[in-house]
Amino acid sequence: MTVGKFITLEGGEGAGKSTVLAAVRDLLAARGLDALVTREPGGTPAGEEIREVLLDTTHHGLCAEAELLLMFAARAQLVRERVRPALATGRWVLSDRFTDASFAYQGGGRGQPVERIAELERWAADGLKPDLTLLLDLPVVEGLKRANGRGSTDRIEMENADFFERVRAAYRARAASEPARFRVIDASRPLAAVLANVRRAVSGFLDAARVRA
Amino acid sequence: MTVGKFITLEGGEGAGKSTVLAAVRDLLAARGLDALVTREPGGTPAGEEIREVLLDTTHHGLCAEAELLLMFAARAQLVRERVRPALATGRWVLSDRFTDASFAYQGGGRGQPVERIAELERWAADGLKPDLTLLLDLPVVEGLKRANGRGSTDRIEMENADFFERVRAAYRARAASEPARFRVIDASRPLAAVLANVRRAVSGFLDAARVRA
Numbered sequence: 256m257t258v259g260k261f262i263t264l265e266g267g268e269g270a271g272k273s274t275v276l277a278a279v280r281d282l283l284a285a286r287g288l289d290a291l292v293t294r295e296p297g298g299t300p301a302g303e304e305i306r307e308v309l310l311d312t313t314h315h316g317l318c319a320e321a322e323l324l325l326m327f328a329a330r331a332q333l334v335r336e337r338v339r340p341a342l343a344t345g346r347w348v349l350s351d352r353f354t355d356a357s358f359a360y361q362g363g364g365r366g367q368p369v370e371r372i373a374e375l376e377r378w379a380a381d382g383l384k385p386d387l388t389l390l391l392d393l394p395v396v397e398g399l400k401r402a403n404g405r406g407s408t409d410r411i412e413m414e415n416a417d418f419f420e421r422v423r424a425a426y427r428a429r430a431a432s433e434p435a436r437f438r439v440i441d442a443s444r445p446l447a448a449v450l451a452n453v454r455r456a457v458s459g460f461l462d463a464a465r466v467r468a
Numbered sequence: 469m470t471v472g473k474f475i476t477l478e479g480g481e482g483a484g485k486s487t488v489l490a491a492v493r494d495l496l497a498a499r500g501l502d503a504l505v506t507r508e509p510g511g512t513p514a515g516e517e518i519r520e521v522l523l524d525t526t527h528h529g530l531c532a533e534a535e536l537l538l539m540f541a542a543r544a545q546l547v548r549e550r551v552r553p554a555l556a557t558g559r560w561v562l563s564d565r566f567t568d569a570s571f572a573y574q575g576g577g578r579g580q581p582v583e584r585i586a587e588l589e590r591w592a593a594d595g596l597k598p599d600l601t602l603l604l605d606l607p608v609v610e611g612l613k614r615a616n617g618r619g620s621t622d623r624i625e626m627e628n629a630d631f632f633e634r635v636r637a638a639y640r641a642r643a644a645s646e647p648a649r650f651r652v653i654d655a656s657r658p659l660a661a662v663l664a665n666v667r668r669a670v671s672g673f674l675d676a677a678r679v680r681a
Contacts, residue, residue, distance in 0.1 A: 301527045301534065308521070314514045320544040320592050321514065328537035335531045371591065378584065379533050 260464055261383070262290075262457070263353040266391030267423055268412055269401030270442045271449060275391060276351050278450050282457050283347060286466045291341040294351035295329065302329035310409035317367040317410070319365040323372070326357050327379040335380050354380050355388060355429055360411065363425025364418045387460045389453060391428050391442040396421040398442075425445045473677060474596070475503075475670075476566040479604030480636055481625055482614030483655045484662060487637040488604060489564055491663050495670050496560060499679045504554045507564035508542065513548045515542035523622035530623070532578035536585070540592040547594050547614045567593050568601060568642055573624065576638025577631050602666060603643050604655040608632040611655075626663050 262279065264272050276292070283290045297306040308314065309325050330353070341348050354376050361367045376382065395416055402412060430437035438456040442449055475492065477485050489505070496503045510519040521527065522538050543566070554561050567589050574580045589595065608629055615625060643650035651669040655662055 281585035285614075300519055301524075301530055301611045304521045304524075305538070308514055308517045311514075311517075316549060318544055318548045319515055320548075321541045323542060324592060325518070328534045328541060331533040332532055332539060336535075337531060337553075374587075375537075379537060 259345050259347040260386040260460075261338065261342060261348045261350070262389070262435075262460075263350045263355065263385040264389050264391070265352060265355045265359070265426060266442060267359075267393070267395065267398045267419055267426070269398035269403075269405075270391035270393055271401075272351055272391060274446065275389065275449070275453050279349055279389070279452055279457055282454060283349065286461055288347045288466065290347040290349045291337065292349050293333065293337060293353075295333065295353055295356060296326055296338065296394070297329060297431065298333040298350070298393050300327070301332050305329040310411065311348075312410045312413065314407075314410060314459070315413075319361065319367055322365065323357065323361040323367050323375070326361060327375045330354065330357075331379040331381075338383065339381065350385075353385055353388075354383075355385075355390075355426065358429055359422045359425040363421040363423075363428075364414065376379050384435065386464075388430075388433075390426055390437055390439045390455060391449075392423070392430075392439050393442040395423055453464045470558045470559050472560040473599040473673075474551065474555060474563070475563045475600045475602070475673075476563045476568065476598040477602050477604070478565060478568045478572070478639060479655060480572075480606070480608065480611045480632055480639070482611035482616075482618075483604035483606055484614075484659070485564055485604060485661065486661070488602065488653075488666050489562065491666055492562055492602070492670055495667060495674075496562065499674055501560045503560040503562045504550065505562045505564075506546065506550060508546065508566055508569060509539055510542060511546040511563070512542070514545050516543040523624065525621075525623045525626065527623060528626075532574065532580055534572065535578065536574040536580050536588070537572060538590045543567065543570075544592040544594075547596050551596065552594065563598075566598060567596075568598075568603075568639065571642055572635045572638040574664065576634040576636075576641075577627065589656075598649065600670070600679075601643075601646075601650050602664075602669060603639055603650055603652045605636070605640065605643075605652050606655040608636055 266272055297303045312451050338348050357372050362369055362372050430439050442450050479485055510516045518538050551561050570585050575582055575585050643652050653665050
C-alpha cells in the first residue's frame with residue numbers, strides 16, 4: 256500500500272491561509288486525492304478544547320512554557336489520532352499549520368529554545384515531518400492590516416508587531432534551512448498571483464510524486 | 469525576607485488525600501501559617517480548563533504523550549502564576565499532588581520514560597521541588613474499593629488495577645530514593661491513626677524549620 260503525503264500550510268496573520276488551503280484541497284481533489292484537511296492547534300476533540308485554552312483572551316498571563324506544551328499536546332494527539340492513521344492508509348493530509356509554527360511562534364516569538372522544540376518534535380510529534388510546506392510570507396505590517404480588517408482577535412493575535420517580526424524571521428530562517436521541503440510564496444502579491452504560485456508549487460510536487468490528473 | 473516552604477500530598481485513588489489536606493492546612497494554621505492551598509492538575513484559570521480536558525471521560529483515546537504534556541502545561545502555569553510568587557513572599561504552599569504524580573501516573577502508569585519527565589520537571593516546572601512530600605500509601609485493591617464508594621469516576625480513575633499497581637510501585641520507588649523529602653504514611657490504617665502519623669510528620673518538619681506554635 257502506498258503511503259500518503261503530508262502537506263502543511265504556514266504563515267503569519269492575514270497571509271491568506273484559508274483561501275490557499277481551499278485551493279490546495281481542490282487541486283488535490285482534481286488529481287483524485289481526497290485529502291484529510293486539518294488544522295492546528297486542534298483537529299481532534301481534545302485538541303479543539305486545547306485550542307480554546309490557548310486562544311482564550313482571558314488567559315493573557317499564560318506562560319511561554321505552558322503555551323509550548325499545550326501546542327505539542329494538541330499536536331501529539333493529532334498525529335496519533337488522525338494524521339499517522341490517514342497517511343498509513345495512503346490518504347493525503349493537508350494541515351493548516353504544524354510544527355514549523357511552534358518554531359516560529361513559540362521559538363521566534365516567545366523565545367523558547369530551538370533545542371527544546373526540536374526535542375518535543377522528536378517524541379511528542381513522533382518525529383513526523385511534512386513532505387511539502389507552503390510558507391505564505393508577507394511583511395508584518397501588511398498582514399496585520401489584513402487581519403485587523405477581519406474583526407475578532409484571539410490571544411496570540413493580540414501580540415505586538417515586534418513579536419510578529421520575530422515569527423516571520425523564524426519562519427523564513429526555517430524555509431531557508433530546508434529548501435527541499437519549503438516553497439516560499441510571496442503573499443503580498445494580488446490573490447490571483449498568489450494562487451497561481453501555489454498551484455505551480457503543488458503541481459510540481461504532485462508531478463514529482465507521480466500523481467496524475 | 470524568609471522564603472516559604474512547599475509541602476505536597478501524593479497518593480493513589482481512595483488514599484484519603486482530601487481529609488489529610490485539610491488536617492495539614494489546620495496544622496499549619498495553628499502555627500500561624502496561612503498556607504496557599506492548591507491542587508494538580510489545575511490551580512489556575514488555564515490549569516483548571518486543562519484539568520477538564522485531562523479528566524473528561526469522552527477523551528478515552530488521549531495518548532500518553534498528550535496526557536504528559538497537558539499535566540506539565542498546567543504545572544508550568546501553576547508554578548509561575550501561584551507557587552513561586554507565594555513562596556517568594558514567605559508564604560507556605562500546600563498542594564494536592566505535584567510532579568511526583570507525573571512520575572507515578574504518566575511514568576509508572578503509562579510508561580513514559582523517566583528521563584523525559586525529569587527533563588520537563590527541569591524546564592516546565594522550573595526545577596521546583598517540594599520541601600516535604602507526604603505519600604499516602606495503601607494497597608491498590610483497598611484504595612479502589614474506597615474510591616468506587618465515592619460515585620463518579622474520571623478518565624484516569626477508569627484505569628484497571630494493573631495500572632494503579634504500577635502507579636503505586638513508582639510512588640514507593642520515588643519515596644525510597646528521596647527519604648529526606650518523603651514521609652510514607654500507611655493509609656490503610658484507621659483514619660485516626662493516619663492523621664496522627666500525618667501530624668507527627670508535619671510537626672517534625674515544622675520543628676526542624678523552626679516554626680513555633
